[in-house]
Amino acid sequence: MKFARLGPVGSESPVVESGGTWFDISSITTDIDGAFLSSSGVADVRAALDAGTLTPLAGADELRIGAPIARPSAVICIGMNYAAHAAESGSLPPEIPIMFMKTPNTVVGPNDSVEIPRGSTKTDWEVELGVVIGTRASYLDSPEDAAGHIAGFVTANDVSERTFQLEVSGGQWSKGKCAPGFNPTGPWLVTPDEVNAADVRLTSFVNGEPRQDSSTADLIFSVEYIIWHLSQYLALEPGDLVLTGTPEGVALSGRFPYLADGDVVEVEIEGLGRQRQVFTAHADDRAATKE
Incomplete structure (x- = not known):
């Protein structure tokens, strides 16, 4: 459904x-x-x-399409979960899942506009498979137990500001992940019986030009492993959102420009729907440009 x-x-x-x-x-x-x-x-x-x-x-x-889940209690993210993306970021593939957080107010509708943070010069896109938790998951015995705790899957765009994330982070990534609207989600929540999460295609486009094109078959850590692993360190509550990582093809790679005022980003996951966001400059930055 x-x-x-x-x-x-x-x-x-x-x-x-x-x-x-x-x-x-x-x-x-x-x-x-x-x-x-x-x-x-x-x-x-x-x-x-x-x-x-x-x-x-x-x-x-x-009608406007909202996020397919009401504001979750937590948005938990996995970084560097595709080997090619780790390489384009200048990192080796991780040996254990890298976890960071996004605040719940980042979750917005799939077609809502996104404001570029004030002073940002490195706002980036990241198409990701999102996992919505259905029942509380804590200290699961094995990855095989994870499926029973998954309510469904969503398309997500883990929007990131790379200066905030990497240069003024103090060692934590979340500064670059938590601007309001930095997690367009949806359009749909699709139940697990309709999704082969182990092999779905993920794509992204900026101003109509292709950027990312990969499959969850290339995940380093599977969906089930991620949910099991996270449950050893925190309790995943019903309605929580887990983002599983992005494939190669982002601006951080150096191959593409970062987002600017008026840019249009589209991301899509096979069977989970397509998003479209117009990125707009912060009012202060727009005013400064006119001076």
Whole structure:
């Protein structure tokens, strides 16, 4: 199944797709959040679809697409999880997963505009497979146990500011990862039965020009290994979002320019949908340019 949240910021309606139609599921849940995912919510929606008791959401195609999950309690990210990306970043492939955090207010709709941080000269794009947690995961016994804790998968853009991340970081990456809007997510949350997370294609484009083109088959650490590994150090809660790393083809490689005012970034994951963001300069930087 494909779940989404449609409508203005802060007033999104939860919906499910069937046969090309978006059905309102507000009679079952007020939102696509941890409480819904960890309960019988998904099964209840499936049963309602089968029974034909859901009503199409009027004007769904005209509505803004929000992030397909309500604000998570945590966004946990894995760095350098593709060998080619590690190489273009000047690093060896990691021997253990590298973890960093993004703040929950980075999670926005897949087509929302993204403001380049004030003073930024190195804002970058990163298409990533996102994993949404369905039930609490803590001290899992093995990677094989991870599947039972996954609610579904999403397309994500792990937007990054490389100066903040690498040059003024103090050794931590999150300064360059946490500007508001730095994690466009969606358009859909797709349940695991419809996704082969071990081999899906990831692509990105800037102003229509191709940048990244890879597959999750090239992940150093698999989705299941990541969830198991993280569970040894923290508790993953229902609704949390885990980003699994980006492949080669970002501006950090030196092969492409960083993002500037008016640039359009599109990222897509096979079966999980496509995003489109217009990047805009911070108001202070725009004013300084005009002076």
